[in-house]
Amino acid sequence: MTNESSNSPNSLTALSNTLAEAIAQAGKTIVGLKAGRRGSSSGIHWRSGIVVTTSHALRHEDSVTLTLPEGTATATLIGRDPAIDLAVLRLPDTVSLPAANLGDTAQLRVGHLVVAVGRSLDTGVTASMGIVSAIGGAWRTWHGGKVDQFIRPDIALGGFGSALINTQGQILGMNTAAPRHSVLTLPAATIDRAVNQILSQGRIVRGYLGVGMQPVQLPEAFCRSLELEGNGGVLVVSVESDSPADRAGVLIGDMIVGIEDRRIEELDDIQRMLDPEQVGQPLAVKIVRGGQKVDLTIVVGERPRRAD
Known part of the structure; x- marks a missing residue:
């Protein structure tokens, strides 16, 4: 009698076939590119006519x-x-x-299995398998x-701009380099x-507020005297001329301790208040100046463009 199980692929073979098919399907949406001196990178055909890749790989090219x-x-x-290392390209209508x-x-x-899928200029689709090594919230x-x-993901990058896929071949995001030779994925x-x-x-x-800042720790007795919660703040070390902060009267040496009734202790606390929907909106800012609390209103501006 023939053993039925001997005619069926084992689990490793089945997984191998599943991954190969997933990579093949995802690879149809992956392009390769060479720009400037950065060597070869990959990109993802994100939606009709639109390709995404990493910003730093392109330098200042207008066409690729x-x-x-x-x-x-x-x-x-x-x-x-550039703030999230993303560039957006448009394909010709004929493609x-x-x-x-x-x-x-x-x-x-x-622990989930994932694969980085890229495209080499010489050999075509490339793949590197690994697992998700860390997951966290928004940052x-x-x-x-x-x-x-x-x-x-714990994978070999295999070129900037590769796609991270799951075992079903779905693209979860785009891979880019992180410090210490690790990889991060933009979801x-x-x-x-x-x-x-x-x-x-x-x-x-x-x-954009137009200030240079650094976090500081305030003496506990000082915080108690001003009825401040916590003992942290953000020190203003520079104010750009004619910036939103300058027009609102912010001075070098001011300590920002609150915005819109939220306690400010770290730079990230302020960054969270500067999302795109805040541009043009007034913010009630509480500062400490000369040992006294002062209330100001800053109308959030749009961050000036910077060279990539």
């Missing part, structure tokens, strides 16, 4: 040659968000590619960019929000 699953094409840069099949990162857990980059979820929700704003406004709008 892409290696497609079949042939090449020249894409134009339509916008970027037709399947759009990314996006997955939900809300169900992602530490901000050093440049103030808001990222919806912290995702750190799909973050990329979608940035793409929408770039397509509608041509740029990323962020709030």
